[in-house]
Amino acid sequence: MRTLTLPQPRSFTFLHGLLLCGLGLWAGTTRANDPASEKPLEKLEILNKKKLISAGTADVSTTSAASPKEVGKQVREALGSSVAPNKKLTLVVSDKEPAGHGTAPSHSAAPTPPQSSRAYIQARAAALTGHAAVTAQAGASNGHGDEVHWTYEGENGPQTWGRLKPEFNLCAIGKRQSPINIEEGNTLLGPAEPIQFNYTPSNATVVNNGHTIQVDVQGDNAITVRGSSYRLVQFHFHSPSEEQVEYKRFAMVAHLVHKNDEGQLAVVAVLLEQGTANPLIDKVWTYMPLDANDRVRMPRDMLNMNELLPADQRYYQFMGSLTTPPCSEGVLWMVLKQPVQLSKSQFRLFTQLYPSNARPVQPLNGRPVREAQ
Ligand SMILES: [Zn+2]
Structure with a gap:
């Protein structure tokens, strides 16, 4: 002492x-x-x-x-x-x-x-x-x-x-806030268009922003959904997962934040559970700055987002908000149903820095949630 x-x-x-x-x-x-x-x-x-x-x-x-x-x-x-x-x-x-x-x-x-x-x-x-x-x-x-x-x-x-x-203000009075609990008995079950992922090896910078580990992504990465192309801007992590499915949280979640030309946001949530090591997380953690407000550039073209996606890309879809202040609404959310795995040591490294950085679930307020069959 x-x-x-x-x-x-x-x-x-x-x-x-x-x-x-x-x-x-x-x-x-x-x-x-x-x-x-x-x-x-x-x-x-x-x-x-x-x-x-x-x-x-x-x-x-x-x-x-x-x-x-x-x-x-x-x-x-x-x-x-x-x-x-x-x-x-x-x-x-x-x-x-x-x-x-x-x-x-x-x-x-x-x-x-x-x-x-x-x-x-x-x-x-x-x-x-x-x-x-x-x-x-x-x-x-x-x-x-x-x-x-x-x-x-x-x-x-x-x-x-x-x-x-x-x-x-919207964090308190918004009616379409994220995250939510997804109740499978309460979803609109039916056909849903697949998300088209067009991810390529890219340059990226790992940022410790004091709230999470975030990866700012350069390069040609986009999804197409609802007739619009959204470019991947950044992704980041929460532990435990902010999303709940049947009131169950997962060990972590990755939020892949995309933006289209109109400035609208589409976030793909990839749920993470403990299991085998994830190759993308291995690379990101390697360059993770331990100090808040520090950033580290990854080697050229090292980031390949395809390494994070599950094989089954069916999803839940709903309208929501940013899960951090200012809690802006109008965000298209797509939560992939199949979780991917990360190892215990990968999980531990993140949670040593950020033991708990998940916003509680917010009221659904009658919002429909689509579930692809
Ligand atoms: Zn997030």
């Missing part, structure tokens, strides 16, 4: 002091999970009190006063070589345990990480420094234009998203 000191930062004067002090604790920028909300969301949040940061065996707690510079130095020392000297670092100081630390993930499939392994400590450090387990105080109320953070738990969790910013 390392002990360091931190003044009680009730005012943003102190926050500004921290920011200007050349700490190396930087405000970062990130993107929301879905492309319609590509704008800076993450900033340095400094709240206060007991728990500063804990990374495996390296714990740092606050007790009394010290300069911000010392805080930064000691955090870096505590994290050891897992943080490069000039790496962006999002410092989260809160009353609560950081997200995923000391609390069981909401799904029972999450493994107990090997506490002693260096990889675990590094991953944990990234999760703690990147995970936005924060409150809105520093941003919303200081009048200095700081962004409000949204999270998957705590006081800025999904139940409050609609109140965090006017632009997030």
Whole structure:
């Protein structure tokens, strides 16, 4: 246990002091999970009190006063070589345990990480420094234009998203929100056009955006459905799956976000269950940045989305929304019925960074759900 000191930062004067002090604790920028909300969301949040940061065996707690510079130095020392000297670092100081630390993930499939392994400590450090387990105080109320953070738990969790910013209003009052639970006895069963997948080996960049691991995709990848061609923009992951089928969640889900020329979104959800290793996830995880707001380019043409698709491509179809703020509606959802597999270690690596990043299911409000026979 390392002990360091931190003044009680009730005012943003102190926050500004921290920011200007050349700490190396930087405000970062990130993107929301879905492309319609590509704008800076993450900033340095400094709240206060007991728990500063804990990374495996390296714990740092606050007790009394010290300069911000010392805080930064000691955090870096505590994290050891897992943080490069000039790496962006999002410092989260809160009353609560950081997200995923000391609390069981909401799904029972999450493994107990090997506490002693260096990889675990590094991953944990990234999760703690990147995970936005924060409150809105520093941003919303200081009048200095700081962004409000949204999270998957705590006081800025999904139940409050609609109140965090006017632009997030639909999260609270929207009537066609995602994700949903799909009840097979309640679907419109009949013929449905197949989704035409036209995916080719592509360049891609793996981004840790503080909410998930996202892969920004370049190149020629599109689906054709309902007479329109939608280009693949990015895909990202949630654990557990946001979608439920008969109230069952899967270990994870990949959301493949496509956009057509009119700017309409079509998301293909690929459900993931534990089993054998997935070749595409293997490549993505290899280049996964552990730090929030960091990005790593994959080698040329390495990404082949066909490696993620199940053999049976029948799907459920419904209209819904982005599952992250601003929860914009008008999104065409297609959830592939057949899950694909990922290995236990692939699952574990993601959940060490993001133990639980799924929005709860939303009311159907009478929306029809089509199910291909
Ligand atoms: Zn998503």
